[in-house]
Amino acid sequence: MTTDSLTAPPSNETSGSGKLIGATIVCLIVWFVVYWYLEPFSKWAVSLMPIARGSHLEEAASFFIYDTPKVLMLLALVVFGMGVVRSFFSPERTRAFLAGKREGLGNVAAASLGIVTPFCSCSAVPLFVGFVSSGVPLGVTFSFLIASPMINEVALGLLFALAGWKVALTYLAFGLAVAIIAGWTIGRLHLEGWLEQWVREVRSGSFDLPAGHLSAADRIHAGIEAMRDIFGRVWVWLIIGIAAGAFIHGYVPAEMLSGIMGANHWWSVPAAVLVGVPIYSNAAGIIPVVTALLGKGAALGTVLAFMMSVTALSAPEMIILRKVLTLRLIAVFVGVVTLGIIAVGYLFNALFT
Amino acid sequence: MKLVKILGPGCKRCVATADMVQAEANRLGLPVTIEKVTDYAAIAGYGVVSTPGIVIDGKVVHAGGLPKPEDIAKWLAAA
Numbered sequence: 073m074t075t076d077s078l079t080a081p082p083s084n085e086t087s088g089s090g091k092l093i094g095a096t097i098v099c100l101i102v103w104f105v106v107y108w109y110l111e112p113f114s115k116w117a118v119s120l121m122p123i124a125r126g127s128h129l130e131e132a133a134s135f136f137i138y139d140t141p142k143v144l145m146l147l148a149l150v151v152f153g154m155g156v157v158r159s160f161f162s163p164e165r166t167r168a169f170l171a172g173k174r175e176g177l178g179n180v181a182a183a184s185l186g187i188v189t190p191f192c193s194c195s196a197v198p199l200f201v202g203f204v205s206s207g208v209p210l211g212v213t214f215s216f217l218i219a220s221p222m223i224n225e226v227a228l229g230l231l232f233a234l235a236g237w238k239v240a241l242t243y244l245a246f247g248l249a250v251a252i253i254a255g256w257t258i259g260r261l262h263l264e265g266w267l268e269q270w271v272r273e274v275r276s277g278s279f280d281l282p283a284g285h286l287s288a289a290d291r292i293h294a295g296i297e298a299m300r301d302i303f304g305r306v307w308v309w310l311i312i313g314i315a316a317g318a319f320i321h322g323y324v325p326a327e328m329l330s331g332i333m334g335a336n337h338w339w340s341v342p343a344a345v346l347v348g349v350p351i352y353s354n355a356a357g358i359i360p361v362v363t364a365l366l367g368k369g370a371a372l373g374t375v376l377a378f379m380m381s382v383t384a385l386s387a388p389e390m391i392i393l394r395k396v397l398t399l400r401l402i403a404v405f406v407g408v409v410t411l412g413i414i415a416v417g418y419l420f421n422a423l424f425t
Numbered sequence: 426m427k428l429v430k431i432l433g434p435g436c437k438r439c440v441a442t443a444d445m446v447q448a449e450a451n452r453l454g455l456p457v458t459i460e461k462v463t464d465y466a467a468i469a470g471y472g473v474v475s476t477p478g479i480v481i482d483g484k485v486v487h488a489g490g491l492p493k494p495e496d497i498a499k500w501l502a503a504a
Contacts, residue, residue, distance in 0.1 A: 163488075195476045198432075198469060198473060198475070201465055202472070203474070274466050
């Protein structure tokens with residue numbers, strides 16, 4: 073299908089894209105039918121296994137057999153959807169929109185655009201330099217830079233799949249709040265002088281890309297491309313993560329976990345963040361663990377704070393950013409984001425108990 | 426002789442993009458010189474925010490993500 077429409081001569085393009093749209097709709101319908109019958113089917117499959125009913129092993133096995141296909145399917149759908157949405161945005165357009173925006177509202181816009189603008193971590197430096205040199209305020213740039221890795225489509229899709237839409241929306245609100253608050257704070261501190269010398273001297277050029285109009289078929293291709301890319305990178309992590317989640321689900325006693333990660337200890341949020349900052353994991357690997365923790369009574373704010381600190385602050389990203397930021401500015405960045413995560417963690421524990 | 430600059434810090438996609446441009450130029454029988462631009466200040470100077478970017482004879486034709494082969498052919502033929 074993909075190669076067909078890529079190599080088709082221009083005269084066939086309309087019928088080719090019509091076919092592609094039709095195929096996409098059929099795939100979506102099949103998806104919903106399969107998803108609908110997944111739970112009865114997996115129950116039946118587990119009942120065929122020679123496992124004692126109600127045992128720890130049965131709990132773990134049914135979690136694994138039901139959740140693996142369910143998670144993979146929901147992830148595929150969400151990543152595809154995000155791929156299509158992202159084809160409407162580009163970092164160049166986002167920059168043009170943010171240039172000259174005032175702080176405050178600019179931080180909110182930057183954090184929101186950080187979610188939908190496609191951007192790979194190897195572009196972090198050109199993006200940062202491009203933003204700052206074309207008049208996007210430093211704090212607004214940081215809001216974008218914080219939101220982009222922290223609120224990621226894989227995490228959002230998995231949370232939606234495993235913990236429900238309420239938790240997924242909470243995660244979204246949590247991430248936006250941290251990105252807005254941390255970016256705004258950095259802007260207030262007026263640290264432009266702490267950028268590396270050369271960054272302050274760059275004068276950014278601008279260019280017009282010829283006719284960036286994409287057809288519906290192009291956008292579907294973008295979605296399929298995103299799906300292939302993400303699955304190629306995360307499927308191993310995902311299965312390891314689900315296995316770890318299945319273990320926690322079946323074997324770790326709930327009293328122990330809720331005792332440590334419950335909302336009744338004031339120190340649990342900072343402790344979770346301190347543990348999370350040095351850990352760097354793929355969102356796909358950490359979320360099945362996160363949902364299993366939630367199922368055992370860990371507090372939502374604490375668990376999300378842990379997860380955010382794992383995904384938002386990573387050593388590889390800091391090393392890349394060192395090229396544009398002085399060490400002092402990196403320290404401020406890490407400090408402000410850590411404090412922001414802790415603050416929002418407390419807030420959510422207070423709101424949801 | 427066309428001068429094609431590939432803008433990018435040397436990530437996997439930038440290398441892949443350079444290879445694609447070379448392959449497409451070979452297929453079309455067009456002589457090209459491919460130059461990799463890895464300096465961040467130079468990349469920003471072109472206004473490119475997302476890498477890899479492609480510059481043909483001083484003009485930015487692409488920014489962000491792997492290009493499509495047929496687009497490369499179009500840019501090489503047009504410029």
